[in-house]
Amino acid sequence: MCGIVGYIGDKNCVPILIEGLKRLEYRGYDSAGVGIINSTECKVLKTKGKVSELEKLVFAEQIDSGLGIGHTRWATHGEPSTINAHPHLNKDKTLFLIHNGIIENYLSLKKGLEKEGYEFISETDTEVLAHLIDHYLKLKNSLFQAVRYALNEVEGTYGICVIYNGEKDKIVAARKGSPLVLGIGNNENFVASDVNALIAHTKQVVYLEDGEIAEIYKDHFTTKTIADETIIKEIFEVEVGVDEITKGGYPHFMLKEIMDQPDSIFNSMRGRLVYDEGISKLGGLQGFEERIINSKRILITACGTSWHAGLVGEYMLEQYAGIPVEVEYASEFRYRHPIITKDDTVIFISQSGETADTLAAMKEAKKKGALCLGICNVVGSSIARESDAGVYIHAGPEIGVASTKAFTAQISVLALITLLLARRRNLSLPEGQEIINEMRLLTKKVEMILKQNENIEKIAGQYMNCKNFLYLGRGYNFPVALEGALKLKEISYIHAEGYPAAEMKHGPIALIDDDMPVVFIATKDSVYDKVISNIQEVRARKGRILAIVNEGDEQIENMVDHVIKVPKTHNMLTPILTVIPLQLIAYHIAVKKGLNVDQPRNLAKSVTVE
Numbered sequence: 001m002c003g004i005v006g007y008i009g010d011k012n013c014v015p016i017l018i019e020g021l022k023r024l025e026y027r028g029y030d031s032a033g034v035g036i037i038n039s040t041e042c043k044v045l046k047t048k049g050k051v052s053e054l055e056k057l058v059f060a061e062q063i064d065s066g067l068g069i070g071h072t073r074w075a076t077h078g079e080p081s082t083i084n085a086h087p088h089l090n091k092d093k094t095l096f097l098i099h100n101g102i103i104e105n106y107l108s109l110k111k112g113l114e115k116e117g118y119e120f121i122s123e124t125d126t127e128v129l130a131h132l133i134d135h136y137l138k139l140k141n142s143l144f145q146a147v148r149y150a151l152n153e154v155e156g157t158y159g160i161c162v163i164y165n166g167e168k169d170k171i172v173a174a175r176k177g178s179p180l181v182l183g184i185g186n187n188e189n190f191v192a193s194d195v196n197a198l199i200a201h202t203k204q205v206v207y208l209e210d211g212e213i214a215e216i217y218k219d220h221f222t223t224k225t226i227a228d229e230t231i232i233k234e235i236f237e238v239e240v241g242v243d244e245i246t247k248g249g250y251p252h253f254m255l256k257e258i259m260d261q262p263d264s265i266f267n268s269m270r271g272r273l274v275y276d277e278g279i280s281k282l283g284g285l286q287g288f289e290e291r292i293i294n295s296k297r298i299l300i301t302a303c304g305t306s307w308h309a310g311l312v313g314e315y316m317l318e319q320y321a322g323i324p325v326e327v328e329y330a331s332e333f334r335y336r337h338p339i340i341t342k343d344d345t346v347i348f349i350s351q352s353g354e355t356a357d358t359l360a361a362m363k364e365a366k367k368k369g370a371l372c373l374g375i376c377n378v379v380g381s382s383i384a385r386e387s388d389a390g391v392y393i394h395a396g397p398e399i400g401v402a403s404t405k406a407f408t409a410q411i412s413v414l415a416l417i418t419l420l421l422a423r424r425r426n427l428s429l430p431e432g433q434e435i436i437n438e439m440r441l442l443t444k445k446v447e448m449i450l451k452q453n454e455n456i457e458k459i460a461g462q463y464m465n466c467k468n469f470l471y472l473g474r475g476y477n478f479p480v481a482l483e484g485a486l487k488l489k490e491i492s493y494i495h496a497e498g499y500p501a502a503e504m505k506h507g508p509i510a511l512i513d514d515d516m517p518v519v520f521i522a523t524k525d526s527v528y529d530k531v532i533s534n535i536q537e538v539r540a541r542k543g544r545i546l547a548i549v550n551e552g553d554e555q556i557e558n559m560v561d562h563v564i565k566v567p568k569t570h571n572m573l574t575p576i577l578t579v580i581p582l583q584l585i586a587y588h589i590a591v592k593k594g595l596n597v598d599q600p601r602n603l604a605k606s607v608t609v610e
């Protein structure tokens with residue numbers, strides 16, 4: 001979703017803004033712009049399309065200034081176009097605003113402003129806010145107060161930055177529902193929608209909370225609430241290094257992140273396994289274990305890939321910890337008036353920790369008194385900060401829009417939570433130790449799968465022109481079927497559906513012919529024989545079959561067109577291995593089709609609006 005970056009200091013802001021916007025490109029966007037103010041001019045440059053286009057425009061102007069803001073827009077109100085791109089301006093072209101979020105009451109605000117003679121040139125909700133701030137600027141004669149008064153009238157979500165020619169010594173930034181972080185430098189300060197845009201310049205950051213407004217000067221900053229009360233903010237040190245947000249020699253972030261998985265899975269477990277006791281140790285849950293163990297029910301809520309990880313978590317927790325679990329899309333959970341009690345534990349899974357639906361679901365669950373746990377990747381993200389307790393997955397920055405290493409690390413953390421709860425309930429020491437042994441072997445087993453990359457690429461070549469795919473799995477591999485299908489549709493734009501294999505007979509079987517490849521995830525588990533029957537049913541209808549099977553499985557190999565083999569592991573850890581070939585298949589098909597793998601069309605890395 002929209003990316004925000006701002007700079008104030010002694011350096012020329014232009015290269016800093018452009019570099020920051022490039023680091024935010026992974027979030028997904030369709031247009032970009034900068035607003036720059038110096039002693040002689042106020043300049044806004046915007047374009048539809050890529051930051052590289054904006055870069056050409058901006059450098060051609062040879063502007064030099066120590067104050068500027070930049071934005072990548074992901075269209076919500078109004079098509080992607082230069083006019084709709086940010087910054088938006090007041091009539092005098094002296095005030096520039098960039099915004100991430102949605103002003104829900106923009107139409108009524110617009111009507112009021114039109115009555116006062118304000119005119120609008122774009123279709124956006126953001127332009128309304130620019131004029132509303134201008135309206136209050138005329139009344140209050142202070143940018144900070146104008147922003148504050150305007151925001152008091154706004155319903156919806158925002159992360160905004162404003163600069164004004166009349167007050168060139170500051171950027172005013174505010175947040176409600178859309179992330180904003182200040183970067184504290186030496187005689188220079190920054191602001192951005194995520195730390196990736198800042199870490200080349202500073203590791204010292206301040207996270208703004210909802211309802212907070214900051215005045216950022218080059219040598220200090222102040223923060224107040226929207227009600228005008230001063231607040232003192234803590235400065236944090238971020239650990240992410242610049243090398244972690246570069247491609248490291250790989251052609252795409254997605255491939256780098258798939259290949260990172262031996263490390264990311266290892267990091268998600270590091271220091272958390274206690275073999276002698278056959279249990280896991282999760283510092284982030286300390287003090288909350290009893291309440292979780294005694295929960296009448298665990299709810300897991302998330303979106304997209306994180307929701308698929310949640311489904312795996314449901315199977316694990318019910319099978320081994322014996323606690324009833326329900327998994328729900330965060331977007332549905334927030335609106336359907338769910339029955340939640342103080343005896344429930346609700347787990348929110350989010351790579352970014354900023355997904356608007358998941359965050360809103362958490363607010364709902366908190367209101368009802370449930371214990372809220374976050375499973376997040378991005379340290380310091382909103383969900384991580386606002387949950388009662390939680391566990392970081394420590395997968396490292398995930399830049400490719402299609403989530404890969406976060407998924408396997410989320411499952412690994414869910415396995416750790418399962419182990420903790422199960423051991424405190426019924427799981428025996430040897431069973432706990434067996435799980436730990438298998439968790440420790442995962443890194444090697446993932447490496448063995450990644451070594452098959454070339455072969456997987458060849459297989460991908462044989463399927464790249466297919467128009468539809470069906471992914472089928474049972475038990476722990478049903479969520480993997482959903483995830484495999486999601487990966488393919490996201491980055492290759494091929495229609496793909498995931499189904500529980502047994503459900504095929506209840507409808508999707510009608511689709512099967514020699515044009516419809518079926519991907520079976522068919523590892524040797526308790527439903528193996530049943531999946532073989534499903535494979536036979538597809539064969540009988542001349543469907544092409546690619547199967548993910550365990551090493552040594554010759555039975556399926558002799559029945560299908562292609563197999564990719566993965567090592568055997570503990571049944572609840574199977575998804576960590578079986579999903580990897582599916583990530584690679586999706587990746588190679590998209591690359592072979594010449595598509596933009598890291599920034600697929602219409603998608604955003606972190607969905608910070610509803």
Ligand code: F6R
Binds near residue numbers: 490
């Ligand atoms: C899929 C994907 C999305 C995200 C979803 C939730 O590859 O990336 O489906 O999983 O938008 O995002 P987070 O986990 O950041 O809440």
